[in-house]
Amino acid sequence: MTRSSLAAQVTASRMWRSFFRHGMPDNPFDRSLAMTSNIFFHLHSVKVSRSSLRWSYSFGLGILSAILFGALVWTGILLMFYYVPSIERAYPTMKELQLVVPLGQFTRNMHRWSAHAMVLLVILHMARVFYTGAYKSPREFNWIIGVVLLLLTLGASFTGYLLPWDQLAYWAITVGTNIASYAPLAGPTMREMLLGGSEVGQSALLRFYTLHIAVLPMLIALLVALHIWRVRKDGGLAVNDRE
Amino acid sequence: MATHAPVSDEIFPKHSTKTYALAELVRGESAQVGKGPEDTVFAFPIVLLWEGVLLLGATLAIFLFSLLKQAPLEEIANPFVTTDPAKAPWYFIGLQELLEHMHPLLAGVIIPGVLVVFLILLPYLDHARADVGVWFGSARGKRVVTGTAVYTALMMIAYIVLDNAFSLRELLRDTAPQWIAQGVLPGGILALIVALPALVLRLQNATRREVMLALFTVMFVSAIVFTVSGFLFRGPGFKLYVPWQMPGGYNPWDGL
Numbered sequence: 001m002t003r004s005s006l007a008a009q010v011t012a013s014r015m016w017r018s019f020f021r022h023g024m025p026d027n028p029f030d031r032s033l034a035m036t037s038n039i040f041f042h043l044h045s046v047k048v049s050r051s052s053l054r055w056s057y058s059f060g061l062g063i064l065s066a067i068l069f070g071a072l073v074w075t076g077i078l079l080m081f082y083y084v085p086s087i088e089r090a091y092p093t094m095k096e097l098q099l100v101v102p103l104g105q106f107t108r109n110m111h112r113w114s115a116h117a118m119v120l121l122v123i124l125h126m127a128r129v130f131y132t133g134a135y136k137s138p139r140e141f142n143w144i145i146g147v148v149l150l151l152l153t154l155g156a157s158f159t160g161y162l163l164p165w166d167q168l169a170y171w172a173i174t175v176g177t178n179i180a181s182y183a184p185l186a187g188p189t190m191r192e193m194l195l196g197g198s199e200v201g202q203s204a205l206l207r208f209y210t211l212h213i214a215v216l217p218m219l220i221a222l223l224v225a226l227h228i229w230r231v232r233k234d235g236g237l238a239v240n241d242r243e
Numbered sequence: 244m245a246t247h248a249p250v251s252d253e254i255f256p257k258h259s260t261k262t263y264a265l266a267e268l269v270r271g272e273s274a275q276v277g278k279g280p281e282d283t284v285f286a287f288p289i290v291l292l293w294e295g296v297l298l299l300g301a302t303l304a305i306f307l308f309s310l311l312k313q314a315p316l317e318e319i320a321n322p323f324v325t326t327d328p329a330k331a332p333w334y335f336i337g338l339q340e341l342l343e344h345m346h347p348l349l350a351g352v353i354i355p356g357v358l359v360v361f362l363i364l365l366p367y368l369d370h371a372r373a374d375v376g377v378w379f380g381s382a383r384g385k386r387v388v389t390g391t392a393v394y395t396a397l398m399m400i401a402y403i404v405l406d407n408a409f410s411l412r413e414l415l416r417d418t419a420p421q422w423i424a425q426g427v428l429p430g431g432i433l434a435l436i437v438a439l440p441a442l443v444l445r446l447q448n449a450t451r452r453e454v455m456l457a458l459f460t461v462m463f464v465s466a467i468v469f470t471v472s473g474f475l476f477r478g479p480g481f482k483l484y485v486p487w488q489m490p491g492g493y494n495p496w497d498g499l
Contacts, residue, residue: 031285044290047283053293057378060297067294067301091319098316109309116499117305119334130365130459131388133375133452140366147362154334161332168498170320171329179331179338182347199322239376 043228045236052237057132061125065153066224068118073217075111083163085209087202090165115157122153134238142230145223152220159212162205173208174200315497327479330498337466340473343481344406346425353430358462369455384456387449391440391457395464398436403472407483437461 010016011024022033035041051057082101083093097104126146129135135143162173177200181191196203235241257263317326331339341350374380379388406429415424440457475495478484486495 025287028285031287034287041287041291044286046286048286048290049283051282053284053289060293063294063297064301067298068305070298071302071305087320094316105313106309109312109314110305112314113308113312114305116333123334126362127463131456132378133380135366136372136375137366137370140370143366144363147359151359157334158332164316165320166315166317167320167324167326168315168317170322171326172332172498175329175339176331176335179335179342179347179351182351184348184352187352200320237376241372242376 043225043232045232048236049240051239051242054239057239058237059124059128061121061128062228065118065121065125066228068114068121069220069224071114072111072118073221075107075114076213076217078107079111080213085163085205087165087205090163090205094164094166115160119153119157122150126150129238132238136238139230139234139238142227142234145227145230149220149223149227152216152223156212156216156220159208159216162200162208163212165205170200173204315499328477328481328493330473330477330481333470333474333499336473337469339481340403340469340477344403344411345429346421349426349430354433361458361462365455365459369451371450371452373450374452379456380452384453387444387453387456388460391460392464394440395436395461396468399465399468400472402432402436403468404483 011020021037023030025031025034032046035044035046079097082097082104084090094108097108099105101107129143129146158173158176161176162169177191177194180194181187183190192198194204194207195201196207231237330336338351338355341354344350374384379385411424411428415428419428437458440461441454444454444457472483475486476483477495478489478493479491484490489495
């Protein structure tokens with residue numbers, strides 16, 4: 001049996017055809033179907049303009065932010081296998097990750113540097129969108145989703161900052177949450193809700209942990225999907241609307 | 244055989260003086276309406292290949308960086324021993340720097356609040372679609388951005404250095420109430436720094452887009468100046484030092 005006839009037999013099989021509802025994507029029709037019949041690809045347009053593919057227009061900052069988010073979920077889940085969100089166990093588990101767990105320190109490095117890089121890239125992405133005028137009609141709503149995503153990204157990074165439970169984490173969160181308490185009326189209440197008490201302690205650690213591993217990543221994932229889908233719905237990158 | 248006309252011509256005999264095109268009426272607008280001959284390619288596979296390249300490239304970069312630099316881990320948290328300096332994470336350190344110069348209500352709540360509202364309202368403040376999809380809109384827009392960026396950087400550095408040398412808080416401690424020395428005065432100075440480029444542009448009949456370019460640039464560059472000042476130039480006691488002459492062996496990069 002030749003290789004091409006084997007491939008033909010596999011792609012013609014009942015199982016293959018139940019997975020992929022399009023033929024070989026070497027023609028316009030199947031190339032369209034390849035994008036529209038896949039839940040991940042369908043967030044993209046079927047066709048894109050050549051100018052929107054130009055590197056010097058977007059620098060790929062949005063996609064890079066999403067990729068870093070993926071890397072953070074991946075390394076974050078690995079860290080979750082070891083980390084315990086208790087003020088007695090958190091710091092010792094960090095030490096275990098560093099000294100005992102195979103590639104533990106490396107995984108933690110990946111997580112931390114990806115987090116810093118993601119915050120930086122999301123900010124740069126926002127600046128790119130602004131300076132190319134890409135926030136204007138019909139993309140106003142997607143710009144607002146973007147602003148919310150920036151705030152959620154800052155929140156995700158900030159809540160993760162406390163988890164190592166070392167001096168750096170403790171005092172950064174103390175300083176950071178003190179800023180929130182200056183808001184008139186609601187400030188002190190907001191700070192207490194966030195910390196689960198008047199000081200950074202066990203309740204704060206547990207709340208930050210829950211926000212960090214569940215609430216914020218889920219919100220970010222949901223809004224990123226909406227954000228990318230909306231790019232397609234609004235006519236692709238704004239460079240297509242150039243007069 | 245060859246003398247016969249093609250089948251299609253028998254079904255639909257073409258008029259010899261007219262030209263024909265296949266057309267369809269559609270409701271509403273699509274992305275390509277009014278764009279002339281389209282210059283598009285199928286997203287499959289080029290976009291997916293690009294994303295694959297970025298995925299591998301970004302992962303490789305983080306991978307290599309993680310081999311070279313270790314994530315910091317200091318002593319176990321101790322509520323009774325304050326670190327000196329105690330700094331917020333880098334993306335909030337601009338606010339911490341701002342707190343050094345004015346009332347916490349202004350630095351911690353009003354200014355960040357105004358910035359977030361400004362960002363959300365931006366598409367509704369400036370909706371002319373003339374230069375969508377072009378970096379800085381035009382050559383003039385680019386000059387506006389460069390000019391404002393240089394202006395903001397100089398003004399904000401001067402503000403930090405001057406307020407550090409002749410602190411309003413200390414100078415007016417006995418002569419003016421706190422809400423003036425720490426609220427109205429620094430707030431007014433900052434508002435003036437922000438409003439000046441917008442006023443100058445208005446006098447030159449600049450478009451709304453150019454004013455927005457200036458305002459966003461003031462915000463963006465100020466954020467950078469305050470972040471760099473807080474992160475790199477603040478040492479023990481949150482006092483200003485040059486980064487390479489920090490007392491007590493303090494290295495700002497250790498707190499990343």
